[in-house]
Amino acid sequence: MLLLGIDLGTSSIKVSVIDSQTLNCICSTNYPETETEIISPKTGWAEQSPDDWWHNIKQAILKANSFNLYDPKDISAIGISYQMHGLVVLDKKGEVLRNSIIWCDSRAVEIGNKAFDEIGHSTSLQRLLNSPGNFTASKLAWIKENEPEIFDRIDKIMLPGDFAAYKFTGSITTSISALSEGIFWDFKSKEISRDVMNYYGFRDYLIPVVQDLFSVHGNVTKEVASELGLKPGIPVSYKSGDQPNNALSLNVLNPGEVAATAGTSGVIYGVTDELTFDTQSRVNTFAHVNYTHANPSLGVLLCINGTGILNRWLKDMTRSESYAVMNDLASKVSIGADELRILPFGNGAERMLENKSVGAQFYNLDFNIHQHAHLVRAGQEGIACSFKYGFDILQENKINPTIIRAGKANMFLSPVFSEAFVNTLNIPVELYNNDGSVGAAIGAGIGNRCYSNPGEAFSNFKPLTIIEPQKDLVDKYQSVYNDWFQYLDKQIQ
Template sequence: MLLLGIDVGTSSIKVSVVDGATQQTIAAAQYPESERDIISLQSGWAEQSPEQWWSDVKEAIKKVNQSGKFYTKDIGAIGISYQMHGLVLLDKAGNVLRNSIIWCDSRAVPYGEKAFQEMGEEYCLGRLLNSPGNFTAAKLAWVKEQEPELFEQIDKIMLPGDFIAQRFTGQITTTPSALSEGIFWDFLENQVSQKLMQQFGFSSGIVPNLQPVFSDHGRLTKETADELSLKEGIPVTYKAGDQPNNALSLNVFEPGDVAATAGTSGVIYGVSDELTYDLQSRVNGFAHVNHQPDLTRVGILLCINGTGILNRWIRNLSGNVSYAQLNEMAATVRPGSDGLTILPFGNGAERMLNNKIVDAHLQNIDLNKHTTAHLVRAAQEGIAFAFRYGLDIMRSNGMQPAVIKAGKANMFLSPVFTEAFVNATHVPVELYDCDGSVGAALGAGIGAGYYRQPADAFRKRQPLSVVEPTQAALYDELYGAWKAELEQKLNSDSLILQEA
């Protein structure tokens, strides 16, 4: 069986066609080639068009079909990975009511903080595993108050992957994993939190039908099948947020397994068999793809908003050289970037910094010494140090990774970043040839029953390499200086704190 995987990212759509038997990628495509912009109508806001996502998904599928490497009618199941926490709103006719308020949007923080106080920390942390923060439920509360006429037109709310599946099939479903990432899910009751719905004044009817992550989420309509040269009736058998899906793609299912990714945002994602939470909600727990009422599998997620987006900003300043050229430039500079440091927090409120807006900062610039290459290396080291800062929070909550798995993609393509990451964190990294769309394809195979159990989907996938820490003492010293500069900013009276 051939499996089609779709990854709805912030910057582009990626698709892969995977041979289920060999678990190898036959063909892959990305659309568009250039990175999609984030719509920011006000400072701290971040939106994208769901219809643009759908258009890009179709173009990406048409593009991979043009490879001629497979027979399109042999595709037997579809899996979807998507950017987490986005809010998509449909009316009764299935029309999109507004742009999606996406993951890095900060406007809903005051609504989440107010709910956290009024519902009680014990309830929110013990049952939701999180403060409502600026997650999907709080975003919907913002719409309710700020756009009441539009709110009254809502028939169903969705996460981005639910929307793409709806466009494929005409059916609307969601999953406990999706609702948990929106902070709608009560882990003790194993259902939508009635207390949260009452707190925000939401009707239960706006929540789509619940389905397991691995299940039949609808069948490809004839109209869409004809447009995309696919077989009518192909099931969508898997959909998951990008970070649970990234973990799946790296065979991270069991307690103690840990994955990482460094795309637009940066994430460390570890699996626990306990309903754990951080008292300050700086790291967050969501239902992992294999979580069941009788089998606790919670994904503990550290998210750093300002990661690859900083690397992209540096690239733009550098005259749009390739990312490979940026990595080569970074390698010409010694560790520590000759004293130049960068705090990579310029993409909205950072959860691990208690929802403070720190912004990005360049420190200790020497106009007679520092070059563009120094800027590139300082950015990549600053991102690695942000990972170390967040991992230390995870360690304080009981997560002690012996190894971290990552796809050899995005910033892990840079030897400088990878070296800084393993030495700053003191944790080896296994690098794999995989990405979100490949993971979504393998997830589709699990959901379709092609694989008996999840582990069967990864038996033929081995790491490309293992990168071990070799300069941990040096990077400890560099991290100490970087952390001191961050803490100085965090203690600044001028720093913006998003709160009610």
């Protein structure tokens, strides 16, 4: 029995087909070849076309099919991972009304801040576990205020993964986890937040049917099945935001376990069973993939917008041949990059910096000393330092892991970044041969009852390698961090 996993990312769509019994990945591919554009009509805005997502999803599946490594009709279920916090709006005909306002868009910051004040800090934190901030509900409020003619035509709102599932099946559903990441869920009353809906003046019909995350969210239509070579009627049995899904893919499901990822954005995600919140909303708490009323499993998420996007920017600006070449260059420069320091915060407002837009900053750049390799090394060290800054906030919020799990992908493919991350945070990292699309496929199997429980799916799960901190390197990277932090501190005072 085969399972199809789809990772609807910011940069591209990745799909994987796995064997449900062995979890062996039979085929994995990306589409498109070049990174998907983020549309930015104004400073701080970030949008993408949902219709382009759907086109790219179909092309990715057809590309995977073309390798002839499996029979597409043997696929029994579909799982979807998606970029979190985005907003898709449909009219009564099921047509998209505008581009999606995606996760790194900053336009709704002030709307969310005002809501936080007027709903009340205590009420928001105790019930929503977050400030309304710059999340999906506030983005919808922005449309209501600034595009009323579009708002009046909205019949359903959804997260990106809800949209992808709808295109496969024609059914519109959501989950508690999705609603919580949009700041629509009241954890105290265990229902859609009346505080948020009433404050923003949203009607209940806008919210899709709420179902368990691991459940049938619809069945693939004959038309879609015919176009993609699939068997009609197979279920979309799982859909999750990319960070809870990344945690699932790393078997991070129990209190005290922690996952990390360093793609376009950077994330550390810790699981807890306590209704916890950060009083300054620098980190955020959402319902985890295995959240139920009886088992309130929560994910505490640190998100850094400016992470791999800095590495990509450096690649583009220096016209580097590949990331592998960049990583090799970085390894030839000593720790500290000859005092070059980079703040990687050039991708919108940063929640861990209390929604400040610091921007990317370069310090001590010397035209007579610093070369391409220095820029790459300082960029990767700056990203590691930003993780350290956020990790300290997580520890303030009682997330104290003894080890972090991560997929060997994206920035963790760089030995320089991996070394900097482990020794700057001073915590071991287990690297696994897993990614979001494989996690989505596993989730599909759990939702389709291929496994009796998640533990069964991960019974043979083992790391590729474990990277341990080294005392001499910890001291060197701590020195780099202390210096880097002085520059950040000046920007956030």
